[in-house]
Amino acid sequence: MSRTPPPLGPGGEFDIIRRVLKDATPPGPEIALGSGDDCALIRHGDGFLALSVDLSVEGGHFVSDWGTPELIGERAVRIAISDLAAMSAEPLATLVSLNTPRTAGSGLAERIFRGCLAATEACGAAHIGGDLSHAADAIVIDVTALGKVVEPLLRSTARPGDALWVTGRLGAAAAAVRAWKAGGKPKDRWRRRFWEPPPRIEEARWLARAGASAAIDLSDGLLADSGHIAAASGIGLEIDWEAVPAAPEIETEIALAGGEDYELLVAAPRDIFTDDTTAEFELTFGVPLTRVGRAVSGSGVRVFRAGQEIEAASPGFDHFGDEG
Ligand SMILES: [Mg+2]
Structure with a gap:
C-alpha cells in the first residue's frame, strides 16, 4: 500500500484539501495510508487501525427541526462509522466532540450525546471519549470513528474492466x-x-x-x-x-x-x-x-x-x- 495520498475527485471542498496538503510532510512508515480515502490506516498487528472523522453542523448538514436531538446524535455517529464500512473495517470505538448553543441548556447536549452513544453501541463499538462545549450558536458534532481491518477496501484499487x-x-x-x-x-x-x-x-x-x-x-x-x-x-x-x-x-x-x-x-x-x-x-x-x-x-x-x-x-x- 502506498503512503502517497490517492487523488481526490472534483469539487471546491477537495480543492482546498489539495491546496493545503501539497505542502504537507508525508506521514511516517507507521501510517499505511494518509488522507484521501474514506479512512486513514495505521499499521497494527497483522492488519490496520482505520480512522475517520466526520463533521455535522446544524444549518449545513441538518436542520434541528427535521428530527429529535437523539436522532441528530445517532446520525452523526452512523455517518462517521459508514466510513469504516467503506474500508470493510470493523468498528471499535468512537470519540465525540459536541457543541450546543449556550442558550439551549444542558438538556440538549445530553439528549444528542445519548443518541451518539446509542448509535455507537448499535454498531458494536464503544464510546471512548470526546469533548462538550456550549459556545457558538449552532449544534456542531464531530465524530471520530476507529475500526480495525486486515484487508482494507480502498478507493484507489478499481481497475478498467471491473x-x-x-x-x-x-x-x-x-x-x-x-x-x-x-x-x-x-x-x-x-x-x-x-x-x-x-x-x-x-x-x-x-x-x-x-x-x-x-x-x-x-x-x-x-x-x-x-x-x-x-x-x-x-x-x-x-x-x-x-x-x-x-x-x-x-x-x-x-x-x-x-x-x-x-x-x-x-x-x-x-x-x-x-x-x-x-x-x-x-x-x-x-x-x-x-x-x-x-x-x-x-x-x-x-x-x-x-x-x-x-x-x-x-x-x-x-x-x-x-x-x-
Ligand atoms: Mg466516505
Whole structure:
C-alpha cells in the first residue's frame, strides 16, 4: 500500500484539501495510508487501525427541526462509522466532540450525546471519549470513528474492466431533504433514511471476502462519489442510467445525484459477482446488490442512457461548491 495520498475527485471542498496538503510532510512508515480515502490506516498487528472523522453542523448538514436531538446524535455517529464500512473495517470505538448553543441548556447536549452513544453501541463499538462545549450558536458534532481491518477496501484499487455495484436503493434521504427544504413533510421512510442511514459494515466485509476490488460509501451521491473512485484509481467510470437502483417513488436523477444515502459503491473484477452472488447478498442482508456500470481506461464519470452518453446533473453535496 502506498503512503502517497490517492487523488481526490472534483469539487471546491477537495480543492482546498489539495491546496493545503501539497505542502504537507508525508506521514511516517507507521501510517499505511494518509488522507484521501474514506479512512486513514495505521499499521497494527497483522492488519490496520482505520480512522475517520466526520463533521455535522446544524444549518449545513441538518436542520434541528427535521428530527429529535437523539436522532441528530445517532446520525452523526452512523455517518462517521459508514466510513469504516467503506474500508470493510470493523468498528471499535468512537470519540465525540459536541457543541450546543449556550442558550439551549444542558438538556440538549445530553439528549444528542445519548443518541451518539446509542448509535455507537448499535454498531458494536464503544464510546471512548470526546469533548462538550456550549459556545457558538449552532449544534456542531464531530465524530471520530476507529475500526480495525486486515484487508482494507480502498478507493484507489478499481481497475478498467471491473464492474460497478451499489448496495441498497438510492435517493430517499435526498428526497427527504428536498421535501423539508420545500417546506413539506417527507414520507416516513425518507425521513428515517436521512436520520438513520445504515452503515453497511457487514455488507462491506462480505463483499470484500467475495472479491471486491474497491469501495466508497455514498455520502455525496453516486455521481460525485464515483468521481472519487475514478480519480483515486486513475480510471474512468461509466454508469448506466437505467441500472441505478432508485428507492421506491424516487426519480433516477435524485438517486444518481442526491447524497446522504450511505450505501456502498463497490468495484469488482468483471464476472466475479454472479447472479448467485447477488441473490445470496439480498438473502443475507435484505437489500439488493445492483450492477450499475463499469470501470474503463480514461478518467472521470460518464452516464449512459439507452446507450447514449448524457449530461447528468451533477455533483452531489459540495460544501464549498460556490468556490469550485
Ligand atoms: Mg466516505
